[in-house]
Amino acid sequence: MRQPNLPAGGSCRCFATTFEILVTPLITLACHCLDCQRMSASAFSLTAIIPADGFRVVEGMPVARPLPGSPRHHYFCPSCMTWMYTKIGGADARVNVRPTLCYDSSWVEPFAETMTRDKLTWAETPAVHTYEAFPSPAEFEELLAKFSDWSAFG
Template identity: 50%
Template sequence: MTNTPTLPSEGACRCGRVRLKISKPPILTMACHCTGCQRMSSSAYSLGAAIPTDGFEVTQGEPVIGGLHGEHKHYFCGHCMSGMFTRPAGMDWFVNLRPTMLDNVSWFSPFIETYTSEKLAFAETGARHAYETFPPMEAYEGLMAEYHTQS
């Protein structure tokens, strides 16, 4: 199994009113166990694929901002309310896509997991690296390089 989708790759929210496309591979894949992600995803953790901004586009419909309406913009379909992607504040170079929005997600597995300090006891992701909160900023370059060598 590869950690890279066939490109370009398209996807949509649950009702199909908002469609998107990625044309570049992920920089990194992840699972987040923080309680905010648990609540937003209604699950034990949320999944994310960091897609370079210039490799991501909404091709149909108009997503709306949901979640906390704070500095990090969480985008949802305004009709079915599927959480689709996040544009993290101060990190304009990538979009955090919920990979399950893609039509084919068979390639996906989380490479890192974050906020294991808030992890539910039964939740397992199979991620190669685990962090109690987020990795330190200086670790990201090495993590991205390692991710790409195995993709």
């Protein structure tokens, strides 16, 4: 995987809300869950997980629209409603950014894919690791270490 040129800037569809990724992602993922299929109107969503202090909104004020009872807080541009990033309950130290919103998204490649039990039969990714559900916390920590090695030499 190529590394993004940092800071990696990006925006929503209407350019009213912009952001910067300031550090190398912790990992990149493709999620095939039904929620991501519906949110992205596609076969899966792509995510770059970034330490919270390595991500900042430059312009605009994204609005959170969590589903009742859900630990996932999805943030959207208030003007065009582009899904920009997600924060998950107790994981406030990380931000799940939609990396294809970066002005240069040529570096984006999923290292792992999750929720393949919901995967559309024709959907394919180049992911190195595949999980039928979400990885356990221990598996996820192992994935982070493997991604670091993979992205440094990929």
